[in-house]
Amino acid sequence: MIDSDFLHTTRTFYDAVATDYADHFRDLLAASPLDRGMLAAFADLVRAEGAGPVADLGCGPGKVTAHLHDLGLPVFGIDLSPRMVALAREAHPAVRFDEGSLLDLDLPDGTLGGVVAWYSIIHLPEERLPEAVAEFHRVLAPGGHLLLAFQVGDEPLRLEQPFGHPVSLDFRRRxxxxxxxxxxxxxxxxxxxxxxxxxxxxxxxxxxxxxARKPHDTAGA
Structure with missing residues (x-):
């Protein structure tokens, strides 16, 4: 796995807040019909293409991963935080969860029918975004789909001591x-x-x- 200061900071932050985070946002997806609509459209497109499994990158406690599983997708989750992965495995034992970085996925080229990065690019420095997008492209099969979610804006938000934990992290709007x-x-x-x-x-x-979608003809990509 690629390691750098921002990856270490992000991992430490989410390890510290994992349990409180999972509890606090437990019902957020259930209360967000537009979010569920986007996930349902993504699932329909992936199923129609029949291009392979789906990776939920930056899956956290696995709520979105489990939702996609309930929609019938062969999905697995990847997260940087060991504590988040442990919580996801405990809450959703029927779904696979692994530790990893979206900048350096331990996955073969062109094997995924879909990639979801649901609020996980918000911690990447601007200069690392093209690297992440290139990795999404690499692991997607031709015809595979990508779904991104993120906060809109230009100014980053620094979150200090959430839930009383002595950690902080920058959230980068896009x-x-x-x-x-x-x-x-x-x-x-x-x-x-x-x-x-x-x-x-x-x-x-x-x-x-x-x-977005990876075209079947990628010769000019």
Whole structure:
């Protein structure tokens, strides 16, 4: 696995807050019909293509991974935090969860029918984003689909001592047009985008969802 200061900081942060995080956000997906709609559309597209398994990258406690499993996808989760992986395995024993970094996936080229990065690119420094997108492209099979979710904005948010734990982390908001351009440069074809307003008393910024596809003919990518 690639290691650097930001990976160490992110892993330490989520190991510390894992249990409180899982409890706090346990019902968030159930209360977000637009989020479930995007995940359902992604699942329909992956099933229609029949291109292979799906990886949920930065899966945290596994809520989205388990939801995709319930939608009928052959899905597994990968997270940087050992504690998050342990919680995911405990909560969802029917689903596979592994430790790993989305910058250096221990997966063969062209083997995934889908990749989900649900609020996991928000901790990457700007200069590492093209590297992550290239990795998404590498592991996707031709015809495979990618779904990204992230907060919209230009200014990062630094979260200090969440749930009373002595840790902090930067959350980097992104602009959909910029991320879409990175996807195009990597050889992925944009299919859809959605920006929704923040949920009152839960979120402070709009939320973006980008859906892209790896073309069957990638010779020019």
């Amino acid at each position: 602009q959909p047009d910029h991320i879409a351009e990175l996807l195009r440069r990597a050889g992925l074809t944009m299919q859809a985008r959605m920006v929704r307003e923040p949920v009152e008393d839960v979120e402070s910024t709009p939320q973006a969802y980008l859906l």
